[in-house]
Amino acid sequence: MQHRTVFEVMTHDVVTADPGTPFKVIAHLFAEHDISAVPVIDENRRILGVVSEADLLRATAELPDLEGRWAGVRLLSEERGMPDAETAADLMTSPAVAAQSSWSLVETARTMHRKGVKRLPVADETGRLAGIVSRSDLLKPFLRRDSAIRDEIAHDVLVGTMRLAPEAISVSVAEGVVNLTGHVDERADIPVIVRLCRWVDGVVALHESINYTYDNLALDVEQPR
Missing domain, CATH: 3.10.580.10 (CBS-domain)
Structure with missing residues (x-):
């Protein structure tokens, strides 16, 4: 990216x-x-x-x-x-x-x-x-097409950088506003995903609804084996 x-x-x-x-x-x-x-x-x-x-x-x-x-x-x-x-x-x-x-x-x-x-x-x-x-x-950069922004986030950020499965998170972009919906294993990945997506050229705003399996931000939660 x-x-x-x-x-x-x-x-x-x-x-x-x-x-x-x-x-x-x-x-x-x-x-x-x-x-x-x-x-x-x-x-x-x-x-x-x-x-x-x-x-x-x-x-x-x-x-x-x-x-x-x-x-x-x-x-x-x-x-x-x-x-x-x-x-x-x-x-x-x-x-x-x-x-x-x-x-x-x-x-x-x-x-x-x-x-x-x-x-x-x-x-x-x-x-x-x-x-x-x-x-x-x-x-x-804000003149970029929504489809170009979506492709960069889906392929370069989520799959390429974060190593997520292609079906893990759904990406939609309308007038530069990005919506992320899906599921990740670790909660700590969510702020990283948001930050990387916001850095993509042409992103005006970002909304996410991402669930997680393991809350590795909570100090009193033991990581599952």
């Missing part, structure tokens, strides 16, 4: 900027490619930061950043003699939050949620830009 990594769902052909890319060029990139952020990379494709639409707006409208600090580049330039934000180097959020190409979709989704971002640049094992992943990319 294999689980998708972020490498399998990310966009590989990435629109990028270098540190010297002008403000207006970045704005044109957003409009031309219908995107809302670009990774900023050096000559070796190492990720230096990310420029988003929010970064452009903050630079022109003098809005606070996500942590409540005033980014107001134009305001600062007037009061302190600092230059306006003219290039990607001035605008970008750095260091960039990046995913690793080997990350699971769950790990990637958690990072996006924790950092409050809609997309992440993806780095390969050398730290170079490999792609970019968005929230919509992470939802791609």
